Amino acid sequence: MPEGLREFLAMGGYWPYVWPSFAIALGIMLWLLLASLGEARRSQRLLAELRALRSEPGEGGDAT
Amino acid sequence: MRPKRRRLWAVVAGLGALGAAAALVLAAFEDNIVFFRSPSEVASNSLPTERRFRLGGLVETGSLRKAGDGVTVTFRVTDLAHAVPVSYRGLLPDLFREGQGVVAEGQLDANGIFQASQILAKHDETYMPREVAEALRKGGHWKGEGEGQ
Amino acid sequence: MHRFANPARFARLSARALPWAWAVAGLALGSGLVGGLLLAPADYQQGDSVRIMFVHVPSAWMAMFVYAFMAAASAVGLIWRHALADIAAKAAAPLGAGFTFAALATGSLWGQPMWGTWWVWDARLTSVLVLFFLYLGYIALWQAIEDPGKAARAAAILALVGVVNLPIIKFSVDWWNTLHQPASVLRLAGPTIHSSMLWPLLLMAVGFKAYFVAVLLLRMHAELNWRRIRALRLTAGESTDSSHGFATLPAERASL
Known part of the structure; x- marks a missing residue:
């Protein structure tokens, strides 16, 4: 490993605190994003199915 | 409406x-909401001495001593009006140094020495690069706490 | 149709706003991370551990901002019975809880090397923990009450009661002595952070906020869909079914 990279990853010896902090904060944000995306897609699909079933005119063009 | x-x-x-x-x-x-007591409060005898409490202030510059056993340290905690001697054995946080904020948890002994079982470092709200701190100190504009490095 | 008139307009507006929110979030977070991890200098006292600030402080700001937003939306929903406001408050809660948890966890990881402890029961840390539980209670209330209208009202009251905690969090470090230091950026006399560290911090804060806007719109969109699904099923007469028709829908249950 190049010296510069090693030094960067070591974070002056504070790597066990710095990297988990970034992982936790950004990980939570990524997790909430994916969960919300999935929720939006699932609901969109189900709504489309139901409308097709009831042959009701959909509003269409919704944000996804 | x-x-x-x-x-x-x-x-x-x-x-x-x-x-x-x-x-x-x-x-x-x-x-009960205040996290620590000041040396002045200790000096005014307003605290029940038989109880454990937290003592907060600055580590008095020049007061830090390492005892002969190598693990016990003694220093004085000051609020610039009064100072209380503290004795502690154990690991110290990275920010612990003379002139820096400190909170010690423990109890006063019969000799008026605060026997600490835990030492926490307290820092202020100033953040800057080392070079800037250095320049400020050299220029005599230092108003932050701590000796820095 | 009156009930859906506003949501339809909301859908159009949010479809237009979303790409912008994503672009701002991506750019600000990307440059903030480069600035915070690579370009910002180490602190004169704290060394490289100060970089935790770049995720800790924006998380903590968002923890409070999202709660204020949630409470304001709750008040609008409670007073003017505006369904979209209820939906906004409900959609914001898991995000606020996530930010609060991140603030607590990263603060703990910062406190251990600097203060010498993972946790203390000082006024700042305790009041933020209370904020986290308020979010959890709010989410639990929504899940516990089946009827959206009743759930919105109960949750809104809880959200408004919890508002009292916000000034306590903000001023705890000034009103009482705490282990946590006072504010560095949002203070009357100006920031006490050197500009080389301040700009990445502000970029991260902008990124966090844009991320919140984007995911909030996404969540509101999903919640509106669930309500339309529910309405469709109710008009289809499935509500007369003893199992009220949609209890078997796993996707609906899983909604946060």
């Missing part, structure tokens, strides 16, 4: 009452 206005006033009044109640509760518990 009448029910809306009524609900609006209900929310406003509710929040007002809640705020007042919270303020009263916090004022009543003020003594």
Whole structure:
């Protein structure tokens, strides 16, 4: 490993605190994003199915 | 519009009452909310000495000594009006140094020495690069705490 | 149709706003991370551990901002019975809880090397923990009450009661002595952070906020869909079914 990279990853010896902090904060944000995306897609699909079933005119063009 | 206005006033009044109640509760518990006591409070004998409490202040510059056993340290915690001698054995946090804020948890012994079982470092709200701290110190504009490095 | 008139307009507006929110979030977070991890200098006292600030402080700001937003939306929903406001408050709660948890966890990881402890019961840390529980209670209330209208009202009252905690969090470090230091950026006399560290911090804060806007719109969109699904099923007469028709829908249950 190049010296510069090693030094960067070591974070002056504070790597066990710095990297988990970034992982936790950004990980939570990524997790909430994916969960919300999935929720939006699932609901969109189900709504489309139901409308097709009831042959009701959909509003269409919704944000996804 | 009448029910809306009524609900609006209900929310406003509710929040007002809640705020007042919270303020009263916090004022009543003020003594328990403070995290540490100052050396001046210790000096004025207003604290029950047989109880454990936290002592907070600055580590007095030039007061830090390492005892012969190599693990016990003694220093004085000051609030610039009074100072209390502290004795502690164990690991110290990275930010612990003379001139830096400190909170010690423990108890006063018969000799008036605060026997600490835990030492926490307290830092201020200033953040800057080393070179800037260095330049400030050289220029005599230093108003932050601590000796830095 | 009156009930859905506003949501339809909301859908159009949010479809237009979303790409912008994503672009701002991506750019600000990307440059903030480069600035915070690579370009910002180490602190004169704290060394490289100060970089935790770049995720800790924006998380903590968002923890409070999202709660204020949630409470304001709750008040609008409670007073003017605006369904979209209820939906906004409900959609914001898990995000606020996530930010609060991140603030607590990263603060703990910062406190251990600098203060010498993972946790203390000082006024700042305790009041933020209370904020986290308020979010959890709010989310639990929504899940516990089946009827959206009743759930919105109960949850809104809880959200408004919890508002009293916000000034306590903000001023705890000034009103009482705490282990946590006072504010560095949002203070009357100006920031006490050197500009080389301040700009990445502000970029991260912008990124966090844009991320919140984007995911909030996404969540509101999903919640509106669930309500339309529910309405469709109710008009289809499935509500007369003893199992009220949609209890078997796993996707609906899983909604946060």
